[in-house]
Amino acid sequence: MGIVVQKYGGSSLADADAIKRVARRIVEVKKSGHDVVVAVSAMGDTTDDLYDLANGVSPLPPAREMDMLLTAGERISMALVAMAISDLGYTARSFTGSQAGVITDSVHGKAKIIDITPGRITQAIGEGHIVIVAGFQGVSADTKEITTLGRGGTDTTAVALAAALEADVCEIYTDVDGVFTADPRIVPSARKLDKVSYEEMLELAACGAKILHLRCVEYGRRYGIPIHVRSSFSQLEGTWVVNDPRAHPSLSGPTEEDTMEQPIIAGVAHDRSEAKITVVGVPDKVGEAARIFEALADAQINLDMIVQNVSAAATSLTDISFTLPRTDGQVAMTALARIQAEVGYDKLLYDDKIGKVSLIGAGMRSHPGITSKFFAALASAGVNIGMISTSEIRISVVVDENAVDDAVRATHTAFDLDADEVEAVVYGGTGR
Ligand code: ASP
Ligand code: MG
Numbered sequence: 001m002g003i004v005v006q007k008y009g010g011s012s013l014a015d016a017d018a019i020k021r022v023a024r025r026i027v028e029v030k031k032s033g034h035d036v037v038v039a040v041s042a043m044g045d046t047t048d049d050l051y052d053l054a055n056g057v058s059p060l061p062p063a064r065e066m067d068m069l070l071t072a073g074e075r076i077s078m079a080l081v082a083m084a085i086s087d088l089g090y091t092a093r094s095f096t097g098s099q100a101g102v103i104t105d106s107v108h109g110k111a112k113i114i115d116i117t118p119g120r121i122t123q124a125i126g127e128g129h130i131v132i133v134a135g136f137q138g139v140s141a142d143t144k145e146i147t148t149l150g151r152g153g154t155d156t157t158a159v160a161l162a163a164a165l166e167a168d169v170c171e172i173y174t175d176v177d178g179v180f181t182a183d184p185r186i187v188p189s190a191r192k193l194d195k196v197s198y199e200e201m202l203e204l205a206a207c208g209a210k211i212l213h214l215r216c217v218e219y220g221r222r223y224g225i226p227i228h229v230r231s232s233f234s235q236l237e238g239t240w241v242v243n244d245p246r247a248h249p250s251l252s253g254p255t256e257e258d259t260m261e262q263p264i265i266a267g268v269a270h271d272r273s274e275a276k277i278t279v280v281g282v283p284d285k286v287g288e289a290a291r292i293f294e295a296l297a298d299a300q301i302n303l304d305m306i307v308q309n310v311s312a313a314a315t316s317l318t319d320i321s322f323t324l325p326r327t328d329g330q331v332a333m334t335a336l337a338r339i340q341a342e343v344g345y346d347k348l349l350y351d352d353k354i355g356k357v358s359l360i361g362a363g364m365r366s367h368p369g370i371t372s373k374f375f376a377a378l379a380s381a382g383v384n385i386g387m388i389s390t391s392e393i394r395i396s397v398v399v400d401e402n403a404v405d406d407a408v409r410a411t412h413t414a415f416d417l418d419a420d421e422v423e424a425v426v427y428g429g430t431g432r
Pocket of ligand 2: 009010041042044047152
């Protein structure tokens with residue numbers, strides 16, 4: 001039998017009892033004849049606590065030291081899980097990301113995996129061990145420094161390991177039963193998706209659905225790794241992320257639903273982690289936008305929505321607004337301040353009291369009227385729209401931070417996504 005890769009998130013590893021429970025689950029799979037490789041996150045809210053600790057020591061901690069600090073969280077989990085497994089009479093070997101051969105680029109805090117050289121993992125598997133890998137971390141090929149993959153990066157560690165080891169499946173264990181049509185913490189009547197396409201899952205993840213790390217989905221799609229998102233607190237079947245949800249044979253054989261058209265809308269995602277910067281009074285001439293976004297690119301900032309206003313005829317000045325991760329706000333403002341004289345803009349405005357709400361579904365391509373229905377739902381909930389952006393299968397709006405919950409609920413209801421009975425159980429975690 002093949003290799004099963006599993007990932008356990010922080011809420012599944014919150015304390016000693018939780019770790020023992022996870023160890024039993026891992027051993028079950030080993031007993032059934034599979035080789036098991038497990039990527040673990042830091043226990044509970046350890047990563048947040050380490051952040052707070054760092055910020056208590058320094059307002060802008062050096063990125064290298066931040067990575068050294070944060071990777072410690074996953075090292076604690078990996079060793080404890082391995083100990084709990086050995087207590088059950090099986091042997092486990094824990095490895096840091098670097099020992100496991102997770103090779104990344106050199107960008108601290110959001111490194112990308114560029115290669116996996118799993119020699120030590122395959123050797124340990126060959127010797128009959130269960131392998132536990134510290135998630136969310138790697139080592140830079142160039143600088144030899146320890147890196148982290150960004151918040152939630154253990155998902156990506158797991159899928160990347162599954163690809164490198166040619167595993168049959170990558171199981172992502174979390175504190176809800178799968179991927180839901182909205183965050184069950186906001187919409188208790190959200191429905192679990194049995195299957196979702198990589199394409200839709202990519203948009204959901206990019207739009208703030210914290211259930212899966214964006215790059216994990218990209219990885220899964222590129223290497224064709226089926227991702228099974230499920231709860232570590234129940235035995236229920238979760239959500240399968242696959243290429244073509246209709247073609248994917250479900251474990252119980254093709255269902256009637258498989259032959260039917262997929263639903264138009266996969267779900268409603270929201271994101272409270274972004275901020276908006278407006279560059280006010282930019283001279284409306286060739287090359288100004290290029291200069292602004294070049295400065296942001298040089299600072300390694302990932303932008304999301306971008307809006308340029310029509311320039312006021314009288315002044316030939318325009319405003320450019322964009323959204324970006326709040327955590328990059330400071331760095332972006334500094335980078336832009338540096339080019340103020342060169343670009344000749346008037347001033348910068350920073351707003352982090354915003355949220356983004358997105359409607360996602362592959363069926364949008366062939367169904368007109370989705371946008372108007374979405375905006376009508378927002379209007380009837382009294383939600384004002386600040387910015388709009390779309391892709392083929394997504395519509396996103398920026399709204400006031402305090403309006404996010406109402407916007408999500410109204411949209412969910414308007415598209416008939418509410419379940420008749422509450423399906424969602426949130427087993428743990430603070431969702432922060
Ligand atoms: N512990 C890290 C975080 O909380 C990585 C992860 O959980 O995947 O973001
Ligand atoms: Mg975590």
